[in-house]
Amino acid sequence: xxxxxxxxxxxxxxxxxxxxxxxxxxxxxxxxxxxxxxxxxxxxxxxxxxxxxxxxxxxxxxxxxxxxxxxxxxxxxxxxxxxxxxxxxxxxxxxxxxxxxxxxxxxxxxxxxxxxxxxxxxxxxxxxxxxxxxxxxxxxxxxxxxxxxxxxxxxxxxxxxxxxxxxxxxxxxxxxxxxxxxxxxxxxxxxxxxxxxxxxxxxxxxxxxxxxxxxxxxxxxxxxxxxxxxxxxxxxxxxxxxxxxxxxxxxxxxxxxxxxxxxxxxxxxxxxxxxxxxxxxxxxxxxxxxxxxxxxxxxxxxxxxxxxxxxxxxxxxxxxxxxxxxxxxxxxxxxxxxxxxxxxxxxxxxxxxxxxxxxxxxxxxxxxxxxxxxxxxxxxxxxxxxxxxxxxxxxxxxxxxxxxxxxxxxxxxxxxxxxxxxxxxxxxxxxxxxxxxxxxxxxxxxxxxxxxxxxxxxxxxxxxxxxxxxxxxxxxxxxxxxx
Amino acid sequence: xxxxxxxxxxxxxxxxxxxxxxxxxxxxxxxxxxxxxxxxxxxxxxxxxxxxxxxxxxxxxxxxxxxxxxxxxxxxxxxxxxxxxxxxxxxxxxx
Numbered sequence: 001x002x003x004x005x006x007x008x009x010x011x012x013x014x015x016x017x018x019x020x021x022x023x024x025x026x027x028x029x030x031x032x033x034x035x036x037x038x039x040x041x042x043x044x045x046x047x048x049x050x051x052x053x054x055x056x057x058x059x060x061x062x063x064x065x066x067x068x069x070x071x072x073x074x075x076x077x078x079x080x081x082x083x084x085x086x087x088x089x090x091x092x093x094x095x096x097x098x099x100x101x102x103x104x105x106x107x108x109x110x111x112x113x114x115x116x117x118x119x120x121x122x123x124x125x126x127x128x129x130x131x132x133x134x135x136x137x138x139x140x141x142x143x144x145x146x147x148x149x150x151x152x153x154x155x156x157x158x159x160x161x162x163x164x165x166x167x168x169x170x171x172x173x174x175x176x177x178x179x180x181x182x183x184x185x186x187x188x189x190x191x192x193x194x195x196x197x198x199x200x201x202x203x204x205x206x207x208x209x210x211x212x213x214x215x216x217x218x219x220x221x222x223x224x225x226x227x228x229x230x231x232x233x234x235x236x237x238x239x240x241x242x243x244x245x246x247x248x249x250x251x252x253x254x255x256x257x258x259x260x261x262x263x264x265x266x267x268x269x270x271x272x273x274x275x276x277x278x279x280x281x282x283x284x285x286x287x288x289x290x291x292x293x294x295x296x297x298x299x300x301x302x303x304x305x306x307x308x309x310x311x312x313x314x315x316x317x318x319x320x321x322x323x324x325x326x327x328x329x330x331x332x333x334x335x336x337x338x339x340x341x342x343x344x345x346x347x348x349x350x351x352x353x354x355x356x357x358x359x360x361x362x363x364x365x366x367x368x369x370x371x372x373x374x375x376x377x378x379x380x381x382x383x384x385x386x387x388x389x390x391x392x393x394x395x396x397x398x399x400x401x402x403x404x405x406x407x408x409x410x411x412x413x414x415x416x417x418x419x420x421x422x423x424x425x426x427x428x429x430x431x432x433x434x435x436x437x438x439x440x441x442x443x444x445x446x447x448x449x450x451x452x453x454x455x456x457x458x459x460x461x462x463x464x465x466x467x468x469x470x471x472x473x474x475x476x477x478x479x480x481x482x483x
Numbered sequence: 484x485x486x487x488x489x490x491x492x493x494x495x496x497x498x499x500x501x502x503x504x505x506x507x508x509x510x511x512x513x514x515x516x517x518x519x520x521x522x523x524x525x526x527x528x529x530x531x532x533x534x535x536x537x538x539x540x541x542x543x544x545x546x547x548x549x550x551x552x553x554x555x556x557x558x559x560x561x562x563x564x565x566x567x568x569x570x571x572x573x574x575x576x577x578x
Contacts, residue, residue, distance in 0.1 A: 096562060099558040099561075191538075192539075232546065236537060303520065304523045304524045307520060307521055324563070326564075329564035335574050336573050341500060341501035345500050345501035345502070357498055358518075358521075361486070371524075374525070377534050378529060379534070380532055380535035414516075415513055416517060420520075431538060432538025433538075
């Protein structure tokens with residue numbers, strides 16, 4: 001039953017042809033069967049899931065027909081979950097049992113979703129492959145020798161492997177859209193400020209944004225609608241009315257203007273990705289959309305700007321891990337300073353340490369203007385490019401990733417090569433825009449290819465509408481890996 | 484721009500990260516690779532461009548100065564490496 005759409009699962013729950021306990025049991029059995037090979041989960045909460053499922057069944061029996069009641073769900077391990085291990089993929093937090101829930105976790109609990117576990121990720125969400133986890137790499141369900149993408153690779157792999165129908169993620173530079181693309185599922189990152197960051201362990205606060213994974217746009221809309229909303233505990237949370245992102249899904253695409261940034265279709269995109277992306281765009285035109293060339297002239301600067309802003313903010317955010325109040329403390333140390341230095345050197349992995357060092361440098365005396373302020377100026381130029389493009393189109397489309405998933409270990413020793421893979425995703429975070437990736441076919445080695453759709457601020461409903469219409473006409477999103 | 488070994492040691496000290504001598508060269512090489520990428524920024528003229536920190540140009544909100552949290556000291560200290568009598572313990576700072 002968990003392979004069905006959320007709409008069908010919810011209907012079956014209400015008709016009592018399936019119970020939330022049965023759904024949770026099915027999900028837990030899938031995880032038990034597949035997790036040893038895929039390593040999508042760091043923590044599986046069998047008891048908690050069954051308790052929550054029983055409560056959901058009681059709610060359904062009492063007539064509660066909320067769209068997520070009784071639906072199995074996985075949280076990326078970046079979200080604090082009260083009473084449940086929250087590691088952020090790091091040795092630093094390998095024993096951290098959170099004393100409180102993230103805002104998103106609380107919202108989804110209230111909505112009646114059943115959390116089955118916490119998913120694997122790049123350490124502190126810093127990475128594009130999910131290989132930097134202290135708990136070992138997650139493997140791509142389509143080919144276990146390939147990366148699932150990152151940093152939310154565990155959530156994407158769990159949905160792709162049909163262990164759960166929905167999962168949360170976070171996207172700082174592409175960490176929802178890129179793994180969704182590489183795992184052949186649908187993922188959306190909304191406008192910055194719409195999902196509360198409270199209880200979401202911070203990486204780069206001006207870019208971090210929670211997002212949703214599911215097999216289809218329809219299911220993503222149901223999950224995202226339950227995640228957004230103003231939260232006074234997050235100072236960047238936006239005070240505005242929040243939509244039900246599912247109300248506009250049926251709108252026909254006739255007249256939709258899709259902008260194709262010429263910079264995204266230049267060299268760099270591999271041939272197999274190009275073929276799939278062009279075919280998807282042809283499908284959109286068949287559905288009544290028109291395509292128009294647009295330009296994002298500063299897009300190439302997005303990667304350097306991102307790799308200044310994100311490490312700068314990370315070096316500040318991660319200064320809280322000092323071995324005093326929570327997290328890893330070295331077993332042996334001399335004075336207080338030595339305790340900090342040893343605890344942090346032992347607790348953080350290599351990539352996290354590199355980003356802290358880069359960030360510390362660019363924020364240090366004499367370099368702040370040359371790096372951080374410069375990057376923030378580029379950020380404005382990039383946002384202005386998008387604004388100019390949206391004068392000519394309703395949505396922007398292009399590849400999510402330049403290639404299909406590559407091999408585990410292939411780029412793990414070369415950070416710069418890994419960073420360059422973020423070319424199509426990071427500009428969206430810098431501008432704070434919503435973005436979505438949906439399955440668009442298969443490339444080399446039978447690995448999934450994703451199409452990225454980028455919307456103007458608060459255009460989540462339009463993005464999901466376009467992806468839903470595409471998914472009514474195609475079946476790429478229904479393809480499942482053979483496990 | 485390239486970082487010298489001394490500069491790498493200096494920023495590691497600022498970041499409170501102990502670097503072992505054996506890992507220093509590899510760290511230096513990888514950081515310099517990253518800075519090579521970052522330097523591409525400098526080719527663009529950004530004179531007169533206003534830095535952007537929040538896409539919605541949001542000002543930080545103020546709230547009333549009232550108590551909003553309950554006392555959960557026991558729960559918060561139960562996850563600390565070392566506490567005593569409600570205090571976090573660290574090595575002696577002042578002799």
